[in-house]
Amino acid sequence: MATEITPGEAYGFFTDTSVCIGCKACEVACKEWNQLPEKEDELGFLGQSLDNTGELNGSTWRHVQFIDNVPDQTMSEGNGKAFLLMSDVCKHCKHASCLEVCPTGAIIRTEFDTVFIQEDVCNGCRDCIAACPYDVIDMDEERDVARKCTLCYDRLQGGMEPACAKACPTDSIQFGPLDELRNRAKKREATLHAQGLKEANLYGHDDKVYGGLNAFFLLMDKPEAYKLPNVANAVLPSRNNIGGYLGGVVTAVLGLLATVIALRERRRGGGESSESPEDARA
Amino acid sequence: MTSFAEAQHFVGDPEWTWYILFYFFVAGLAGGAYFLATLLRHWGTPADEPMARLGIYVAFPATLICPILLTLDLTKPLRFWHMVVNTTPDGFGLNFKIWSPMSVGVWALVLVSLFTVVSFLDALARDGKLRGLPAAVVAVGGTKAWNVVGAVLWLFIASYTGVLLAVSNQPIWSDTWALGGLFLASGLSGAAALLLLLSRYRRGAESSHPVLEIGERLFTVLELMLLAVFVLTLIADGTLDDAFGFPWILLWLVALAGTLPGLRGLAAGRLSVTGGGAVTATRVSAWALAPSLVLIGVLALRAVVIFSAQG
Ligand code: SF4
Numbered sequence: 001m002a003t004e005i006t007p008g009e010a011y012g013f014f015t016d017t018s019v020c021i022g023c024k025a026c027e028v029a030c031k032e033w034n035q036l037p038e039k040e041d042e043l044g045f046l047g048q049s050l051d052n053t054g055e056l057n058g059s060t061w062r063h064v065q066f067i068d069n070v071p072d073q074t075m076s077e078g079n080g081k082a083f084l085l086m087s088d089v090c091k092h093c094k095h096a097s098c099l100e101v102c103p104t105g106a107i108i109r110t111e112f113d114t115v116f117i118q119e120d121v122c123n124g125c126r127d128c129i130a131a132c133p134y135d136v137i138d139m140d141e142e143r144d145v146a147r148k149c150t151l152c153y154d155r156l157q158g159g160m161e162p163a164c165a166k167a168c169p170t171d172s173i174q175f176g177p178l179d180e181l182r183n184r185a186k187k188r189e190a191t192l193h194a195q196g197l198k199e200a201n202l203y204g205h206d207d208k209v210y211g212g213l214n215a216f217f218l219l220m221d222k223p224e225a226y227k228l229p230n231v232a233n234a235v236l237p238s239r240n241n242i243g244g245y246l247g248g249v250v251t252a253v254l255g256l257l258a259t260v261i262a263l264r265e266r267r268r269g270g271g272e273s274s275e276s277p278e279d280a281r282a
Numbered sequence: 283m284t285s286f287a288e289a290q291h292f293v294g295d296p297e298w299t300w301y302i303l304f305y306f307f308v309a310g311l312a313g314g315a316y317f318l319a320t321l322l323r324h325w326g327t328p329a330d331e332p333m334a335r336l337g338i339y340v341a342f343p344a345t346l347i348c349p350i351l352l353t354l355d356l357t358k359p360l361r362f363w364h365m366v367v368n369t370t371p372d373g374f375g376l377n378f379k380i381w382s383p384m385s386v387g388v389w390a391l392v393l394v395s396l397f398t399v400v401s402f403l404d405a406l407a408r409d410g411k412l413r414g415l416p417a418a419v420v421a422v423g424g425t426k427a428w429n430v431v432g433a434v435l436w437l438f439i440a441s442y443t444g445v446l447l448a449v450s451n452q453p454i455w456s457d458t459w460a461l462g463g464l465f466l467a468s469g470l471s472g473a474a475a476l477l478l479l480l481s482r483y484r485r486g487a488e489s490s491h492p493v494l495e496i497g498e499r500l501f502t503v504l505e506l507m508l509l510a511v512f513v514l515t516l517i518a519d520g521t522l523d524d525a526f527g528f529p530w531i532l533l534w535l536v537a538l539a540g541t542l543p544g545l546r547g548l549a550a551g552r553l554s555v556t557g558g559g560a561v562t563a564t565r566v567s568a569w570a571l572a573p574s575l576v577l578i579g580v581l582a583l584r585a586v587v588i589f590s591a592q593g
Contacts, residue, residue: 104368106370121369130452132294244445247459247511261496261500263322263325
């Protein structure tokens with residue numbers, strides 16, 4: 001049943017990695033809908049597992065990670081592990097690091113509670129790249145501005161679900177109102193636990209990670225295995241504001257003190273130097 | 283800083299490279315120069331005025347160079363004004379985000395340029411190089427209040443560059459709170475060295491040599507203390523190897539070499555320049571060697587911090 005999309009409500013993705021089959025339909029659908037160009041070296045062969053996309057970047061807004069979780073030798077036949085698969089995307093963080101540092105106001109929160117970069121406002125300072133803890137934002141090489149997943153802002157405005165969720169054949173990517181998705185995710189986690197898959201864990205469904213992620217995940221390993229910072233490390237850039245400025249203020253005061261001491265020492269040492277510039281330096 | 287736990291960094295590189303490096307370098311030196319000029323002029327003796335004016339002359343070009351470097355670093359340079367004006371439809375107005383050092387820094391740069399240009403015109407007028415200037419400029423540009431506000435703004439500029447790096451999720455940068463202080467201390471010692479170097483071309487400026495020499499030694503001590511804090515914070519977050527591993531260690535050695543003149547002066551003469559602290563040199567090359575080494579160290583320090591985190 002199609003989701004009714006109403007401005008003013010919060011929407012997002014629930015990505016259930018336990019059913020991802022690595023088909024990359026989401027990547028293709030995203031590229032197609034958003035008319036994202038291929039990067040120069042994109043058709044190359046990375047030689048690292050089945051993943052040839054490599055990363056999220058300015059022209060790849062969905063990336064299926066293939067994380068090699070297969071031990072070299074299994075203890076007994078059939079007792080191995082499979083690839084961890086995860087269709088990665090901008091998390092549309094409630095407390096978004098990118099939005100926090102953006103000096104131009106180019107990064108905004110939309111009426112669907114998603115995080116959106118206004119391309120005509122962005123001037124390419126790249127502060128958001130240094131801030132995003134998920135390595136999501138990158139420069140678009142053709143447009144020279146920062147770009148990332150828009151959660152298909154244009155489709156939402158037209159009442160359509162995002163292209164990746166529409167294309168996903170296993171419902172690994174589910175789109176909908178955030179509250180509904182969270183309830184669904186909790187039930188799914190409970191089901192997997194009941195089946196003995198205790199490693200299943202939700203990431204970003206509550207406010208522990210960046211105040212809650214609009215694009216949250218059900219993972220089959222620790223967050224770090226998927227290059228997602230764990231709860232202790234999910235910290236905002238602004239945490240360093242006070243300490244950084246205080247360090248500067250204390251140094252300024254000590255610098256002032258040092259100069260005052262230098263002025264006094266000169267006076268005590270008999271006033272002006274009698275040396276020529278040449279003599280005074282070494 | 284994520285204390286006492288190995289910080290996890292999955293962030294991308296902003297590719298802040300040469301323009302940013304030279305911006306940090308110029309901003310640090312100009313900040314230190316204006317600050318020293320202010321103190322020499324208002325808390326020194328009348329004989330310090332030539333060096334004070336030299337400090338203002340050194341700071342002035344930075345008001346042109348810094349915005350140019352920052353603009354060139356943008357991938358859309360013609361949109362540089364988006365830093366101060368919000369062009370979001372329905373959101374038109376001025377941009378100012380107190381928690382974004384880049385936003386605060388841009389405004390500080392605008393303000394400090396105003397203060398520096400007026401001080402520069404005042405210095406030119408006092409040197410008899412500019413006539414017919416509105417009396418208000420001359421009356422204001424060299425006053426204590428004007429110079430003190432300008433100096434505070436410049437201290438901010440020299441230091442916020444470090445905070446800008448720290449307010450991110452980059453390894454090394456975001457693992458420490460010491461960068462703002464470290465860049466400021468090295469900017470102060472670099473400015474003292476630069477003024478000593480240039481004083482050769484300014485008659486009467488040698489009267490202030492003792493102040494700058496003693497100052498440079500003390501700034502060096504301050505810089506080394508902050509470097510120690512920087513190292514300790516990186517150890518706590520497990521990123522020390524990223525910052526000091528090969529090839530970065532080579533740049534660190536250059537940065538440390540920049541502290542040698544200050545340390546040497548301190549060891550030889552402590553806070554005196556009339557004793558063993560003054561080293562006699564007759565050749566021009568020897569005269570320029572120590573300040574040049576300090577300046578190269580100032581540049582190397584910023585280079586290693588900027589580049590090692592984006593390895
Ligand atoms: S994942 Fe990165 S780009 Fe997306 S909202 Fe969060 S901080 Fe911004």
